[in-house]
Amino acid sequence: MSKPTVSRLASTRIPTAYGDFQLCYYSNTLDNKEHLAFVMGSVSDAENVLVRIHSECFTGDVLGSRRCDCGEQLDRSLQLIASQGAGVLVYLRQEGRGIGLLQKMRAYNLQDQGYDTVDANLLLGHGADERDYSLAARILEELGVKSIRLMTNNPLKIHALESEGIRVNARFPLEATVNADNEGYLLTKVRRMDHLLKVKPAATRVSVITAHDCEPAD
Numbered sequence: 001m002s003k004p005t006v007s008r009l010a011s012t013r014i015p016t017a018y019g020d021f022q023l024c025y026y027s028n029t030l031d032n033k034e035h036l037a038f039v040m041g042s043v044s045d046a047e048n049v050l051v052r053i054h055s056e057c058f059t060g061d062v063l064g065s066r067r068c069d070c071g072e073q074l075d076r077s078l079q080l081i082a083s084q085g086a087g088v089l090v091y092l093r094q095e096g097r098g099i100g101l102l103q104k105m106r107a108y109n110l111q112d113q114g115y116d117t118v119d120a121n122l123l124l125g126h127g128a129d130e131r132d133y134s135l136a137a138r139i140l141e142e143l144g145v146k147s148i149r150l151m152t153n154n155p156l157k158i159h160a161l162e163s164e165g166i167r168v169n170a171r172f173p174l175e176a177t178v179n180a181d182n183e184g185y186l187l188t189k190v191r192r193m194d195h196l197l198k199v200k201p202a203a204t205r206v207s208v209i210t211a212h213d214c215e216p217a218d
Ligand SMILES: Nc1nc2c(ncn2[C@@H]2O[C@H](COP(=O)(O)OP(=O)(O)OP(=O)(O)O)[C@@H](O)[C@H]2O)c(=O)[nH]1
Pocket: 053, 054, 055, 056, 057, 058, 068, 069, 070, 073, 094, 095, 096, 097, 098, 099, 103, 104, 107, 108, 117, 121, 151, 152, 153, 154, 157, 174, 189
């Protein structure tokens, strides 16, 4: 099967609390969703660009839900990009790890009955994680990014990007604040999804395996 392609249809300046970003809107040949890149500084032809591949989470990103760490990761990654003066946040419309908002809401109800985030997906007839990173790779290529430092705790995301031809030179951990509502969820990500987090009891910070600096991606 041929690789999907992306086309940048528009780009506009978005001033934020962290400075000015360019919001780039992409069409693509894989799905009908509005995938985006939020770019600061000069990234074309650049090596080791600081990158976040963020999967849409309406409840966490927009509503500030404390069930997950998405909103905090979004905010922190924009802050980190601004602190470096350059970087890219790719915003993929893969709500609910690819199952969509409706099914994620049903999965939340199952979690309130005691199932974990993985089993809830499986009970609904979905995979644990249905995301695809091919469009993220094509967007990074379209921006001219040569190699990246990826802000993530998810090793599968690194492998998926590498298998799409992206050079991931380093991983930058993203801390999360543990609370009573997300503690079990974070623990499941560690135990069942191999996320690189050490979850301490609620009301403390999650301490990530390598706390503050980039580490080799492999
Ligand atoms: N199906 C489902 N999706 C969820 C749940 N909680 C968060 N999500 C979605 O999960 C996606 C974010 O994935 P995460 O597993 O939190 O993190 P990640 O992107 O794999 O890894 P990081 O790069 O470290 O953030 C977003 O699309 C959220 O909407 C849940 O309980 N069930």
